[in-house]
Amino acid sequence: MTKLKAAIYARFSTDMQRDASIDDQIRLCKEYASRQGIEVVATYSDRATSGASLMRSGIQSLLRDAGAGSFDLVLAEALDRLSRNQADIAGLYQRLQFQGRMIETVSEGSISEMHIGLKGTMNALFLKDLAAKTHRGLKGRALAGKNAGGKAYGYKSERKFDTDGELIRGDRNIDKAEAAVVTRIFTDYANGVSPKKIAGMLNAEGRPGPSGKGWGASTLHGNRERGTGILNNELYIGRQIWNRLTYVKNPDTGKKVSRLNPESAWVITDVPELRIINQDLWDAVRTRQGAMKTKNTDVPIWDRRRPRTLFSGMMACGCCGGGYSKISRDHFGCTANRAKGDAICGNTKTIHQRELEDLVLDAMQHTLMDEAALKIFCEEYVKELNRLRAESTAGRDVLERELSKVTKDHGTLIDAILGGISPKQVKDRMNALDKRRTEIKSKLQTSPAPDLILLHPKVAINYRERIATLIKGLSEPDGMDEAKDALRSLIERIVLRPNEETGRLSVELEGDLSGLMILALRADGYRKTQKSAAADSQASDIVRELVLVAGVGFEPTTFRL
Structure with a gap:
């Protein structure tokens, strides 16, 4: 009989574990395969990566090769090496089953639906219990004035050992070189220098930022309410605040998002020995931050989202994924390149504001509704x-x-x-x-008798008429803001990428198809009236029905300009 071909997968979770853990897992799997008469044709691994998500390079490579038929089964030391997330392990099992691939582990043997249900639940409970224990331990450190997670810029970890030779975790002291940079940042800002200019000067001097890379303006100003950013870190005045934010993983993207906890949940500890900034300088910075608020709102300038140009905040660099912003009066350029240099992003191409707006508006009128x-x-x-x-x-x-x-x-x-x-x-x-x-x-x-809703290709003509009305509204003082908001709502993103053939930027426009359809089905332009509100409601009902018929939501569609 032909031998089954297997792909071995190994993983360890944290930096505190070692690469030898991967080698040990692979060795155990190879010994198991040899006993079972299975031929090992490939190995995949992920180092220092949590099993709570499938967003791992090793597991993603394995799944791609499984679809190509490179092997017959996936072999791992235990099921929790593949994933500890209950939904992910079930989806992984179903995907491999559909492709005709099996899962075997050294611990559990051949995996079936029973293993997926029981072990998946146990692994999920393990993660929840581990998170609770970790949080409890970190809270104890925070109450003791020790580091409870993450190293703030300006400090370095202190290695100490107890009488048994065990490492004492959480101790730190001031890093004099970094502390001098922190003091300089506070002083320059208090003297009126902008965060962008401060970041630029630090990058020009080749000073590494907190992440080991370049500095950006947001690294300095952060978010005052959330306590993020160099200028808002109260540890610099000897006051440690722990548990200000909770990080929750988005099940759709696998990425963590932060949520502000109520103040009653914060753990505040005085650590005067870690003070870097004197109180007068700290107060001067806070005073300047308070002055930089608009007259009609308490939102600081750096947190405002009011677009200065028609497509401000919607442009992205196709090379680094960062934003495109104003670099002169009439030109846009890659923000990362301008702030951090070619080492971060090599995209030096710029585009004139009028050229960009003309390209996008023309595409919206003639391309987005074929x-x-x-x-x-x-x-x-x-x-x-x-x-x-x-x-x-x-x-x-x-x-x-x-x-x-x-x-x-x-x-x-x-x-x-x-x-x-x-x-x-x-x-x-x-x-x-x-x-x-x-x-x-x-x-x-x-469930009343359904009324048949028909879509006619004439909606494309209606759409173009609506877009023409909106573009015309940009030149009308009374309707300019409404027209600008309506046009922006139809676009998901504008990606700008250097084109080697032309030596200029190519522009890719991602349009929101549901928004395009609603606009095409409206009764009158963009102005809000009782009649148009009713038309909007009907158009939304049709779009929701389109989603149901299609079985999925409208995905942004990309058009190259």
């Missing part, structure tokens, strides 16, 4: 909608026929009572018929 493609879409939509409506109508017909029969039987019993039969003899039957008749009427009311 008539030929829309015609095919409408035809397929109507076919699928008719099929779904036919199924719905069939179910409604059954209920209506049953209602007619129940009503007729109920009437027959009433006639029998009038004919002399004792009501006691038919009481139970009449009650049952009454109850069933009420149930059927309720079902028919909650």
Whole structure:
């Protein structure tokens, strides 16, 4: 018989573990494969990576090769090496099963649905319990004035050992070189120098930032309310605040997002020996931050999101993924390149504001709603909608026929009572018929007879007319803000990438198709009236129905300009 081909996967979780752990897992898997007569054809691994997410290079490479048929089964030391997330391990199992691949582990043997359910639950509970224990331990460190996670710029870890030779964790002291940079940042800012200019000077001098890379303006100003950024870190005045933020993993992206905890949950500890900034300098910085607020809002300038130009904040560099912002009066350039230099991003290409706006507006009017493609879409939509409506109508017909029969039987019993039969003899039957008749009427009311909604390719023409109206509104003082907001709402992102052939920037426009469709189905331009509000509601209903028919939401579609 032909030997089964296996791919070995190994993983360890944290930096405190070692690469030898990977080697040990691979060795155990190879010994198991040898005993089972399995041929090992590939190995994959992830080092110092949590098993709570599938966003790992090793596991992703394994999944790609599994789809290509490179092996017959996946072999690991234990199921939790593949993933500790209950949903991820179930999805991984289903995906491999669909591709005809098996999972075996040294600990559990051949994996089945039972293992996925039981072990997946146990691993998920392990992660939850581990998180609670870790949080409890970190809180103890914070209360003792020790480092409870992450090393703040300006400090270095202090290595101490107890009487048993065990490393004492959490101790730190001031790094004099970094502390001098912190003091300089506070002093320059208090003297009126902007965070962007301070970051630029530090980068020009080749001083590494907190991440070991270049400095950016946001690294300095951060977010005052959340206590992020060099200028907002109260540790510099000898006051440690722990548990200000909670980090929660987004199940759709696998990335962690921060949430501000209530002040009652913060752990505040005085650590005067770690003070770097004197109180007068700290107060001067806070005073300047307080002055840099607009007259009509308490939101600081650096936290405002009001667009200065038509597409401000919507442009992204195709090389580094960072933003594109104003670098002169009329030109946009890569923010990372300008702030941190070529070492971070080599995209030095710029684009004139008028050229960009003309390109995007022209594309929105003539490219984002292609008539030929829309015609095919409408035809397929109507076919699928008719099929779904036919199924719905069939179910409604059954209920209506049953209602007619129940009503007729109920009437027959009433006639029998009038004919002399004792009501006691038919009481139970009449009650049952009454109850069933009420149930059927309720079902028919909650699922009324559907009105057929048809989409005609003419919506493409309507869309272009709406866009033309919006573009015209940009030059009208009364409607300029509404037109700008409406146009921005139709775009997901504008990606600018250097084109080696032309020596200029290529522009890719990602449009929000649901927004485009709603605009095309509106009754009148973009102005909000009672009539247009009703049209918006109807258009939204149609778009939601399109999503249901398609089975998925509208994905942003990219158009190269």
